[in-house]
Amino acid sequence: MKVSSLKSFAVASFSLFMILFSNVTLAQHDQHGEQGHAATEEKKGFDANKVIFDHVLDGHEYHFMDVTGEDGHLHPISLPLPVMLYSPQRGFTAFLSSKFEHGHADYNGYRLVDGKVIPVNEAGQIDESVKVYDISLTRNVVQMLVALTLLVVIMLSIAKKYKKGIGVKQAPSGFQNAVEPVITFVRDEVAKPNLGQKKYAKYLPLLLTIFFFILINNLFGLLPGSANVTGNIAFTAVLGLISFVVILFSGNKHFWGHIFNPPVPGFVKPIMVLVEFLSIFTKPFALIIRLFANMLAGHIIIICLISLIFIFGGMSAGIGWGFSPISIGFSVFIFLIEVLVAFIQAFIFTNLTAVFIGQAIEETHHHDDHAHHDLPDDAVII
Incomplete structure (x- = not known):
């Protein structure tokens, strides 16, 4: 009972705290005068909701951490898993989840959005006419x-x-x-x-x-x-x-x-x-x-x-x-x-x-x- 009470109190407290503070963002403004104009770059703050759901929900890869590269961008360190899809219109397709580049790229007419694989057409739009059955090894x-x-x-x-x-x-x-x-x-x-x-x-x-x-x-x-x-x-x-x-x-x-x-x-x-x-x-x-x-x-x-x-x-x-x-x-x-x-x-x-x-x-x-x-x-x- 003590463990259950502790969990309930902690979940309630931290959930309320996260609702109040999870939208905090950092804005970094850098002036570049080589071309005679200014560019403003905003950097989003820490998204606790995304981290929580990425961990507790299923996924197509094992994500361990993000490393900042020399180019200043974050590079995820992860273990890709096999993606196996069957579509009555397109047939069976199998490839590694790394082909999606962590959701930044389409592959073979498919796109990874919030952990779900959806079909897209050549124009990059969602293809509603294609039905997909995801039988991947998540x-x-x-x-x-x-x-x-x-x-x-x-x-x-x-x-x-x-x-x-x-x-x-x-x-x-x-x-x-x-x-x-x-x-x-x-x-x-x-x-x-x-x-x-x-x-x-x-x-x-x-x-x-x-x-x-x-x-x-x-x-x-x-x-x-x-x-x-x-x-x-x-x-x-x-x-x-x-x-x-x-x-x-x-x-x-x-x-x-x-x-x-x-x-x-x-x-x-x-x-x-x-x-x-x-x-x-x-x-x-x-x-x-x-x-x-x-x-x-x-x-x-x-x-x-x-x-x-x-x-x-x-x-x-x-x-x-x-x-x-x-x-x-x-x-x-x-x-x-x-x-x-x-x-x-x-x-x-x-x-x-x-x-x-x-x-x-x-x-x-x-x-x-x-x-x-x-x-x-x-x-x-x-």
Whole structure:
């Protein structure tokens, strides 16, 4: 609760501050008298909104930093990614995103505008007659594939050790020491309490995959220059959809009977049926929004804190340098919290998935009825 309150307060405070000061600009006027005329050059100030959205949204390249060249212009340092487009009118096209020159050039009849590829004609105007399907390997997709590959490699290497008897007949070794306690924790504290001793093994592979996949992507997102995959609503929506399908197909007669024929008085039953039916969809929705909002908020807070240095620097260089230690200190503090949140959110998503599946496979309890039958006739139930 303290972490959530801190995030909410920080987001509200810095959002208000950025609205007030994000439009600060610097104007630099240079007089050139070689041709007998004056030229005025304006330099735009730091755009915090653009920096934030460029980081949290998906893109066609990994952008690390901008370097000022000898010509005085900014030169981005980035890693281009493959752009793959299909158009019914133009066919399939593939090339590197560097061909767009960071949005300053058109290539092969396409233009990059705010991270989206749009078709253009020979005159450089948007061609509304051409429909484009972007199936590119964006940074979210690439990073997700890297996380998946890492997860498979780690688990296969650990599985080989168990096949050799390491960790069974003798003490675990290497990275197996770090992973085994986590697997044991998910089994004993998540799967067994929520799914029961008889059925937990059936769902344990799913729960472990969800936990480690979210955890790896959370930690990758904290690396400088990386993509915030778990802060993307599409990523969490797919995970929520998977949990939703598993919950539906795991539901037994008791689960569906409780939804469409809840044990309540007849006049309340129509309302409760509607409420119970809606709860089927609110469960995965809660999983989706919780992970998305928490991981997105942490990244925005850190970027806001760093952006304050440049916002104050646009007002005065001295204020910018003076505020730097404060901004960096708070950023490091929030970053350390985000490392903790990365583990917590992976655990919460996995635990709630196990809870919802456990509710779907729960059997009818008869112990209460037997308890009442065993009571003497003159007993008073309090």
